[in-house]
Amino acid sequence: LAYCTQQLDGIVLWADAEHAFTADWAQLNGLDLDKIILYQETAVEKISDWIADMTMYYRSILLNNQPILLVVDSTAALDCLENINSSQIEAKAEMGNRAKAIYKMFRIRNELLSDLGVASVFVNQLRSKVGASKFEDPDTTPGGKALAFYASIRVGFYGGKQIKGKVHNFEDRVGRLCSIRVKKNKVAPPRPTIKGAEVY
Numbered sequence: 001l002a003y004c005t006q007q008l009d010g011i012v013l014w015a016d017a018e019h020a021f022t023a024d025w026a027q028l029n030g031l032d033l034d035k036i037i038l039y040q041e042t043a044v045e046k047i048s049d050w051i052a053d054m055t056m057y058y059r060s061i062l063l064n065n066q067p068i069l070l071v072v073d074s075t076a077a078l079d080c081l082e083n084i085n086s087s088q089i090e091a092k093a094e095m096g097n098r099a100k101a102i103y104k105m106f107r108i109r110n111e112l113l114s115d116l117g118v119a120s121v122f123v124n125q126l127r128s129k130v131g132a133s134k135f136e137d138p139d140t141t142p143g144g145k146a147l148a149f150y151a152s153i154r155v156g157f158y159g160g161k162q163i164k165g166k167v168h169n170f171e172d173r174v175g176r177l178c179s180i181r182v183k184k185n186k187v188a189p190p191r192p193t194i195k196g197a198e199v200y
Contacts, residue, residue, distance in 0.1 A: 010067035099144030
């Protein structure tokens with residue numbers, strides 16, 4: 001998505017809450033680092049204000065309606081300022097505070113992103129749901145229900161068998177077979193799970 005955005009002369013806004021963004025990997029995947037605005041921050045409130053400032057600024061200078069892509073990596077790494085600035089030994093209702101802060105960010109920024117035509121990708125992590133019955137989804141995602149509610153498309157990637165190949169004359173892991181499950185789609189008809197997708 002970031003590559004396509006740049007090919008259309010757009011800009012990529014990347015909130016790296018995981019602090020996992022690497023320039024080498026981005027360039028290896030064909031990205032122009034000059035067209036990526038990287039923001040390494042964990043606090044939901046700071047990321048929310050950064051999103052508002054950056055999207056309004058770049059929409060004002062992209063005069064031909066070029067695309068703007070927002071990537072937040074990842075929702076699981078976000079936290080609220082109240083939790084970040086508190087003493088861990090005195091922390092109470094930590095998960096509730098984080099979920100409320102994430103919900104507020106979506107509530108106040110969703111209309112802005114829609115009005116400015118910003119495509120948003122929020123990466124999250126899958127966790128096993130404790131006490132799930134055999135009739136319900138065994139997976140859950142951290143950060144509350146706001147992301148699931150506001151998302152137009154939700155896709156789950158499930159790792160499978162590793163793909164090995166020659167790297168500098170040595171056999172090494174170069175990818176893995178994944179199954180891709182569409183959990184929610186408000187913009188197209190539903191489709192079955194895609195099995196055997198190769199991810200490198």
